[in-house]
Each structure stands twice: as structure tokens, then as C-alpha cells.
Amino acid sequence: MPPSPSQQERHEHALRNSAGYPPMTRLSPEVPAGTDPIIAIRGLDKTYASGFRALKPIDLEIRRGEIFALLGPNGAGKTTLISIICGIVNPGSGSISVDGHDVVRDFRATRSRIGLVPQELTTDAFETVWNTVSFSRGLFGLPPKPEHIEQVLKDLSLWDKRNNRILTLSGGMKRRVMIAKALSHEPRVLFLDEPTAGVDVELRRDMWNLVRRLRDNGVTIILTTHYIEEAEEMADRVGVINKGELILVEETATLMHKLGKKALTLQLHQPLATIPASLSDYHLALSADGTELTYTYDTQAERTGITTLLGELSGAGIRFRDLSTKQNTLEEIFVDLVRSR
Template sequence: METVLSISGLGKTYKSGHQALVGVDLDIAKGEIFALLGPNGAGKTTLISIVCGIVTASSGTVTVAGHDHSRDYRAARSMIGLVPQELHTDSFETVIATVSFSRGLFGKARNPAFIEQLLRDLSLWDKRDSKIMELSGGMKRRVMIAKALSHEPEILFLDEPTAGVDVELRRDMWNMVRGLRERGVTIILTTHYIEEAEEMADRVGVISKGQLILVEEKHALIKKLGRKTLTLNLAEPLDAIPGELADWRLELAGEGHELVYEFDSQAEATGVPSLLRRMSDIGIGFKDLHTKQSSLEDIFVGLVHETSSKQNGAEQAA
């Protein structure tokens, strides 16, 4: 697929000596939804701020649709829309005025029909003449999105887009993002809500302590790194796990009424059938069974913990 955003060797070190980003490499395909996950302070906002021209990188390059970010800044920046995490806009302006002004800032000709449709899509048309200070937090968030889309960008950055909004608005925004993708807009979002990435993203990147530790297609990531838990409801309770089942590293639960087997998704084809056959051979029956697939959140927490442990170990060794 066509690459619309290419980041190579991107680093940022502040005067204090803090390394916010360390050699980040990332290519984003046109029309994809990419979710960037990471704990607070991991470098998500710094990365977005550099690409959007708010922060200057210490090293590396950014190319937007073939335009070098440093040599051809205007062309590169005009292709990007940003919805920042913090709500900041002119409180005394009306909704339609502030959105129209944002379009003009990027040199776009006036287009009242486009602005009207944009505000309608975001359920803001009825509030077009309201001052922003009069709006609820959710409506202000919608205005920020409208401002970011006013100049018809090819890439939209959403930095924690649903932080502090209610469930209904969150669902509305998810639907809006899908609609934008259908029109060819590339979406890059940072989020603390793992279900947001699980719901919408095509690919997921995990950043920790300034390093991009993993980039993977969402479903492939869950399949490759995810784990499953098989719970068997036994016909008769067990006092202990028989020695014949030692190879599966099982656990007893539910006062001996449940046998629990945790395994890698990749081992499912061989591990589960062989376990059930062995149980049948030694006369252990079960009444019911169910499996649980690990979520993207489980994988994310595990990756960050593993990377943090490795980094701390390396620092201690040094």
C-alpha cells in the first residue's frame, strides 16, 4: 500500500537530558487507522507534536506524502489535521467562525457548503452560532475535530480523542473515524482506552520510554502474542491434579470442580485435543468447557512490563 507518512530515526532529547524519543522508525499506509499505545510519559504526544511541527526533533526525518517535513514544511503540514489532547480554542468565538477561520489559516478558499456539511456530520450545525464557552465538554471536543478537518487534511492525528467524554460521544466519534477512513483519510490516534484500539485500529504500535517496541497488525498481534485460558467444569471434583496430566501445567479452581489450562494461541491445535484425550484415557470427565482469549490490553500490559524490566536490568548492569 502507498505510504503517506514515513518517520525515520526520530529522536528527541530535551535540555534537561531527558530522552523523550529514541530512534523511532514508522511507516503509515494511506487510509489506515493506526493506534499508538503507551503509558503516560512514553512519548506518544512528543511524537505527534514533532510530526505536526509543534516540537523540533533532535534527530531523524519525517516525510508526509513525499514532502520532507523540514525542507517543505508548509506542504507537509497542510496535509495534517490535529486534534490535541487538551481543549483550547477561542471561548468567545462562535462555532462556525472558529472552524471557518481554521480553514483560512491553511490557505483554503472559503467553502460554506463544506463547512456546513462538516458541522452537520459532527452534530454541531444547530450550535453553529453558539459561543464555544457555552458548549459542554463533549461539544467542545467535536469543535476541535471540526477545526482539524476544516482544511481537508489527508492525515488526522487524534491525541486521546475520547478522554473525558461519555460513552455515547465515544461511539459517535468511532463512527466518524470509520467514515473518514472510507473517504481515504489516514487516522493516527493515541489512546489509553485499549478497547478503542481494539475496536477501530488496523495496526497497533506500542511505545515505552521513547522507544517503539512493537508495530503489528491488530489481529496478527492478538494471535501471535495472545494467550487463551481453557476452563473445564469437571463431572466430579478432584483433590489434586493427576500425575498423568503434569505435562499441561494445569491448575485446580472452584474447590476442585474446575480444571484450568492456560496456553499460547499457537499451541491450541495440539495442546487442547491431546489434553482431552488424556483425560478420557484416565477417566476424568467434564460437563462443560469454555475458553477465553487474551485481550489487546493483556498483551499491551505484558509488553510494557517486559520492556521496562529489560531496560531496568540493562541500566543496573551498566
């Protein structure tokens, strides 16, 4: 597999795009190749009026031009965190700056640099796609720029639907409209709150490609997700949040190396009473009824051990009727993380 491009290479690619004929609109023309963070969060603490403490002091820097995935289970505080950065929820204590502007003191300046795609679809069902997206731009006090709206709709494969009312669109297209709205005012940072929750595999792939293209055109992307494979596939870095606490921030490759375990489950032809001693090195788990053997392996290791395990099973006369593999779920990763703290 070719190595993935470094962030510097991507900056250079983005800058090259700005000079030539980019495949998409270059949405963030002033992205410098420097390394100063586009978002800096210092000591952010949030307690809701109910008394619930949703965020414990959080320090986090988002680099220009990266895709950052915020991973966490339900209720971890992901939406709270991005809502505070976007100025929708008041911060408690601490400070946040976006592109050098404080989100509280300089709300307008920061909000204009941010596009937010919320979890919920919030559009007027009877409006057309074109009007919906153009109206969003107007909300930022910007003059109309039909050529930009046209480019965004084309990039999102919505151009043919521009005169359709929202209510006639499929769920996937409605999600694209939400993204188009968020891009209408040419933001430098795009927040996607669970962009692929409940969407089918094909649309998920489309979304991932779209997000990568946006990043290649200079937009910094922050997405929240429950899906570890989404983070693995897309993000340059991952932050793991649990119970309001940012417990880890890591390059994705490093995180996957640490946590990228998979389980291989074999359904056996004949139930086994015990695991043969000759297989003890594999630390296999046998289900209570003896019909399933599970092997946990490291996806990043040079050798997963699967080939030799299958050979040894065959040598021991153990036959299987089916097999499946499963990535560790985020939940399991959390258990590991929390346990190891």
C-alpha cells in the same frame, strides 16, 4: 464474522465514494491507490533541552489510507512523536516526510496536509461552533468554504449546535468541535491524540465509528491510545512505543493473535486449598485466600478451553458464584514484550 476489507478494497471504496454520493465529505480527493507511504520517518531521535531523551532512533512508515494506532504507557513519547510530525516540536536528528514533503524544509506544505486533534481542549469558550471551525480553516490561509464547514459539522452531528457558544456544549461535543477544527482545512492525515481518554462508552463507540468513516473517505488516521481494545477495534496496524523506543510495528490482527490473552476469573462458593491435579493442564492460578481461580486463555485460538474447563470444574465438584473476564492490559503486554526481548 465477515473478513475485514483489505486496504486495497478500502482504497477502491474510497475512490468509488469520490465518484458517487459519499456519506461524508471526501476530504482527501487525491488519494492514489498506490502503496507509497504518506508519512516516512527515518532515524528520528529527540532529546529535549532538559537533556531528556524522549525518542530513540525511530523508523516508521504510515501507509496511505490506514488507521495506525500508537500504543504506549504515559510518558512513552507518543505526543512527542506526533508533535514533531506536526511541526510543533523540533525534531532532533533524522528526517520526516509527509506526502513527499520534508516537515522542516517544507513546513507549510506538510502542515496543510495534517489535521491535529490534541489531547487538551483548546477553543475560545465564548465563540460559536461555526466561527471556531471557520477560523481554524482561515489559519491555514485558505479561502472560506462554507459548504465544507457545513458538511464537517453535519458529519460530526454538530450542525444543530453551529450557533451555540462552545461553553454551552457537553464534553463530548467539545471533543467533536476539536475534530471539526482539525478537518476544517481538508487534511489528508488526521492525528488524534488520545481521542477517547476519559469519555464514556457511548461516546467512545461514536468516535470509533466516526474515525472509520473518515478513513473510508480517504483520510489517513494516526491515533494514540492507552487502550488495547481501542487499537484492536479500530487500527489496521499498531505501533508499540515504550520509553521513546518503537519496540514493535505489526498488523493489528497479528498483534492480537500474539498478545490477545484474556483472563477468566471464577469466584468460588467454597475456598479451595489446592487446585485438583485433574485440572493441571489448564495452568490455573489460585488466589492466596483460595476463593478465586484464574484461567488465562488465548482469545484468537480456535478453542479457548473455557467450555471444557467449566465442565471439568463441575465434575470436580467446584462451584462458583460469579465469573468475570479481563483483557490483558497494555501494561501487562509491555511486561511480556520487554521480558521477551
